[in-house]
Amino acid sequence: MKKHGKILLALLLILGISMLGGCGKNENSSDDQEKGGADNGVTATKNPSYGGSIVVGITQDLDSLDPHKAKAAGTEEVLFNIFEGIVKPDKDGNLVPAVASDVAISEDGMSYTFTLRDGVKFHNGTPVTAEDVVYSLKRYAGLLETVDPEVKVTSALSCISDITASEDESGKSKITLTLSEANTELLGYLTGAIIPKDYDKQADAPVGTGPFRFVSYTPLQSFVMEKNPDYYGDAAYLDKVTFKISADVDAAFLELLAGGIDVFPYLTSEQASQLTEKFNICVGTTNLVQALFLNHAEKPFDDIRVRQAMCHAINRQEILDMVADGKGSLIGSGMFAGFAKYFNADLVNTYNYDIEKAKELLTAAGYPDGFEMTITVPSNYQFHVDTAQVIVEQLKKVGVQAKIQLVEWGTWLSDTYRGRQFQTTIVGLDANLAPSDVLKRYRSTASSNFLTYNNAEFDEIFALAVAEADDAKKVAYYKQLQEILTNDAASVYIQDPASYVAVSKKLSGYTFYPVYVQDMSKIYYIETEQAK
Amino acid sequence: MRYYVKKIVSLIMVLFLIMLLTFIAFQVIPGDGAISRLGVDATDEEVEALREALGLNRSLPERFFSFLGGAVHGDFGKSYQYSKPVSELLTARLPATVGLAAISIILILVISVPLGLLCSRKEGGAADRAVTILTQTLMAVPAFFLGIIITLVFGLILKWFQIGGYIDPKVNFTGFLQYMIFPAAAVAVPKIAMTVKFLKTSVLRELKLDYVRTARSKGNTERVVLWRHVLKNALIPVITFMGMVIADVLAGSIVIEQVFNLPGVGRLLVVAIGNRDYPVVEAVVVYIAAVVLIVNFIVDLLYQKVDPRVRMR
Numbered sequence: 023m024k025k026h027g028k029i030l031l032a033l034l035l036i037l038g039i040s041m042l043g044g045c046g047k048n049e050n051s052s053d054d055q056e057k058g059g060a061d062n063g064v065t066a067t068k069n070p071s072y073g074g075s076i077v078v079g080i081t082q083d084l085d086s087l088d089p090h091k092a093k094a095a096g097t098e099e100v101l102f103n104i105f106e107g108i109v110k111p112d113k114d115g116n117l118v119p120a121v122a123s124d125v126a127i128s129e130d131g132m133s134y135t136f137t138l139r140d141g142v143k144f145h146n147g148t149p150v151t152a153e154d155v156v157y158s159l160k161r162y163a164g165l166l167e168t169v170d171p172e173v174k175v176t177s178a179l180s181c182i183s184d185i186t187a188s189e190d191e192s193g194k195s196k197i198t199l200t201l202s203e204a205n206t207e208l209l210g211y212l213t214g215a216i217i218p219k220d221y222d223k224q225a226d227a228p229v230g231t232g233p234f235r236f237v238s239y240t241p242l243q244s245f246v247m248e249k250n251p252d253y254y255g256d257a258a259y260l261d262k263v264t265f266k267i268s269a270d271v272d273a274a275f276l277e278l279l280a281g282g283i284d285v286f287p288y289l290t291s292e293q294a295s296q297l298t299e300k301f302n303i304c305v306g307t308t309n310l311v312q313a314l315f316l317n318h319a320e321k322p323f324d325d326i327r328v329r330q331a332m333c334h335a336i337n338r339q340e341i342l343d344m345v346a347d348g349k350g351s352l353i354g355s356g357m358f359a360g361f362a363k364y365f366n367a368d369l370v371n372t373y374n375y376d377i378e379k380a381k382e383l384l385t386a387a388g389y390p391d392g393f394e395m396t397i398t399v400p401s402n403y404q405f406h407v408d409t410a411q412v413i414v415e416q417l418k419k420v421g422v423q424a425k426i427q428l429v430e431w432g433t434w435l436s437d438t439y440r441g442r443q444f445q446t447t448i449v450g451l452d453a454n455l456a457p458s459d460v461l462k463r464y465r466s467t468a469s470s471n472f473l474t475y476n477n478a479e480f481d482e483i484f485a486l487a488v489a490e491a492d493d494a495k496k497v498a499y500y501k502q503l504q505e506i507l508t509n510d511a512a513s514v515y516i517q518d519p520a521s522y523v524a525v526s527k528k529l530s531g532y533t534f535y536p537v538y539v540q541d542m543s544k545i546y547y548i549e550t551e552q553a554k
Numbered sequence: 555m556r557y558y559v560k561k562i563v564s565l566i567m568v569l570f571l572i573m574l575l576t577f578i579a580f581q582v583i584p585g586d587g588a589i590s591r592l593g594v595d596a597t598d599e600e601v602e603a604l605r606e607a608l609g610l611n612r613s614l615p616e617r618f619f620s621f622l623g624g625a626v627h628g629d630f631g632k633s634y635q636y637s638k639p640v641s642e643l644l645t646a647r648l649p650a651t652v653g654l655a656a657i658s659i660i661l662i663l664v665i666s667v668p669l670g671l672l673c674s675r676k677e678g679g680a681a682d683r684a685v686t687i688l689t690q691t692l693m694a695v696p697a698f699f700l701g702i703i704i705t706l707v708f709g710l711i712l713k714w715f716q717i718g719g720y721i722d723p724k725v726n727f728t729g730f731l732q733y734m735i736f737p738a739a740a741v742a743v744p745k746i747a748m749t750v751k752f753l754k755t756s757v758l759r760e761l762k763l764d765y766v767r768t769a770r771s772k773g774n775t776e777r778v779v780l781w782r783h784v785l786k787n788a789l790i791p792v793i794t795f796m797g798m799v800i801a802d803v804l805a806g807s808i809v810i811e812q813v814f815n816l817p818g819v820g821r822l823l824v825v826a827i828g829n830r831d832y833p834v835v836e837a838v839v840v841y842i843a844a845v846v847l848i849v850n851f852i853v854d855l856l857y858q859k860v861d862p863r864v865r866m867r
Contacts, residue, residue, distance in 0.1 A: 171607030242817035269812045280717040432585030
């Protein structure tokens with residue numbers, strides 16, 4: 023009975039996830055207010071007011087202000103406010119036209135045509151031209167004649183053979199991408215910033231087209247931006263936003279308590295519970311695939327029965343309860359619920375918690391008494407370390423003696439991830455909005471396939487899915503791909519962890535995205551006093 | 555003259571050794587600058603291209619000597635992570651670190667010297683006993699813990715300063731001082747406790763010597779004996795200790811910078827090691843080593859000033 027309750031809860035959570043657009047939205051209400059319309063869960067009438075400034079806490083320094091050179095997710099979440107691509111993600115995970123007003127993909131998936139939006143201006147006042155767009159695309163696709171090695175080339179765009187600009191009869195600028203192989207999912211990668219051509223100070227004074235424009239940046243201290251009055255879309259409410267860089271979450275937490283920060287996105291559940299007096303706590307998702315990743319090239323995880331036994335032996339709901347206060351959404355394959363229509367919710371409970379079954383499988387695989395294994399965990403992610411500790415205890419029940427090996431992030435990247443020297447590891451993997459992005463690492467030839475997963479059927483369907491233009495078929499392919507991963511017990515998929523954001527009670531409109539960004543344009547000061 | 559030449563030669567040798575050791579250490583520990591920079595999504599080709607661009611593919615001696623060649627001219631190359639000249643990163647973070655060090659050192663000197671003398675003059679008195687108990691306690695408190703307590707009491711409860719509200723000295727110098735006094739206190743208090751104890755012991759030892767009796771018998775007041783005769787001699791061990799303290803705080807009170815959110819050299823070093831940002835780490839380590847060596851050199855000079863019996867050879 024208890025188990026049923028948990029499963030029901032999990033299902034409810036998963037259903038709830040796709041509705042979670044804005045902060046603290048009443049779960050029972052289905053009305054979807056526009057303009058960042060999330061209310062703060064308080065029964066009061068609030069009108070968004072324009073003006074004001076806020077301080078947002080972040081815990082990592084920006085690696086570059088040039089959007090094409092920035093590689094850290096922590097930088098991208100800030101620069102999202104300054105820059106826009108051809109398209110940009112909205113809160114529901116759709117890609118909406120941004121610098122382009124209109125996007126057309128040819129039926130064979132071999133070419134993309136964009137119409138440049140009228141009246142888009144860069145922050146320095148010059149209008150965006152087709153040349154700027156072509157230049158920007160070429161720059162981050164690695165197609166410029168002289169390639170700057172510091173630019174992060176989007177490797178998914180390597181199938182582009184040519185980018186050209188033209189004008190149609192009505193004088194509108196068009197940009198055409200010609201591909202060398204069919205791909206209908208490039209839009210997810212065309213969120214890269216459009217920047218002015220021949221402007222070489224991007225790394226010091228970035229210029230983009232977004233709802234905010236750059237004011238100042240002081241390393242290890244702050245990044246300041248102000249409202250862009252010429253923005254073509256819905257203007258930002260706030261006049262000024264300061265991203266304040268704190269040394270770590272604990273230092274930022276003290277600043278929150280002292281009132282120096284208005285919005286802080288990386289709280290632990292425990293910290294969040296201490297802040298309820300002055301802050302509304304918004305709970306969303308982190309959009310990560312958290313899993314105990316198994317290395318298929320290492321014994322005993324080359325045996326599918328062992329992998330399945332691991333899936334049965336680990337109680338995912340207990341992990342959520344122990345490390346995240348029960349928050350988070352369970353997953354059963356390599357994709358999270360944020361992918362909406364692509365997410366295969368049927369797989370969440372393929373492997374239920376069943377110790378007997380796990381023991382049977384282990385016996386069949388020749389490990390009746392279990393075995394010893396190592397879980398490699400990056401030490402800077404306390405959340406994953408906590409998860410590992412719960413798993414170690416759970417595995418003891420089936421006779422598997424796991425020990426945790428903490429490694430520093432730089433070591434994890436080079437040895438564990440790239441060097442594939444590990445048995446099992448716990449991390450959270452993120453993705454952009456293209457469904458292929460989150461699953462591409464399972465291709466047998468992918469260099470990012472750190473699990474050394476190998477399934478010819480997966481490779482084949484993956485290629486079909488990427489090239490498919492028909493949406494219904496594409497969805498079916500992706501669901502099938504997830505099913506293959508689950509059936510192979512590719513890893514022990516745990517959850518999409520919950521994300522806790524503290525937002526000052528004076529503010530509203532904090533919006534969660536299915537990608538890693540902090541959209542400040544939707545936040546506003548509440549005008550009327552709250553009714554008690 | 556020979557003395558200075560000897561000193562400078564040994565300084566250069568030590569710096570060279572330190573650079574070599576840091577370089578070797580970075581070869582031994584796992585991790586790679588290019589991989590750290592590119593994260594999980596990079597393809598092998600991208601990593602290779604960046605390694606090539608950063609010069610990570612060259613042989614070890616080649617890399618070391620090219621770095622050394624630059625360092626001699628004061629050019630530590632470009633940060634892998636920030637793609638900016640290392641010297642620029644370092645200079646931007648110096649005001650916080652140097653400011654913290656300067657304020658702490660002033661606090662230490664201004665408070666500990668009079669307090670130490672007071673304790674030794676009134677040895678066994680109420681004031682001495684109170685100060686002794688206090689110093690014993692404070693000596694045992696680690697600076698970071700003190701930092702947290704200061705943050706809680708003065709930042710959160712009394713609201714005397716804005717937690718994490720570091721102000722750049724170029725923007726507002728008074729604001730900078732108002733904020734820095736708190737982290738400086740966290741650094742200074744345990745060191746003040748140690749200095750007081752040092753000075754007291756040293757003065758008491760001197761007071762037993764013959765020249766003090768002579769000075770007293772000449773009719774000098776106790777104050778004159780203490781300040782003009784004893785202090786000079788008693789300061790020698792204290793100067794040694796202060797040398798260490800100064801080097802310590804100038805080298806970056808890494809933990810304190812973290813607690814008070816100061817954009818200083820220490821935080822830069824922590825972040826750079828995590829990112830395997832080798833040029834930055836080298837530069838910061840060289841900076842720390844140079845500070846320690848130079849302060850030691852100054853301490854040697856001061857010995858001679860304070861006590862002419864110390865001859866430099």
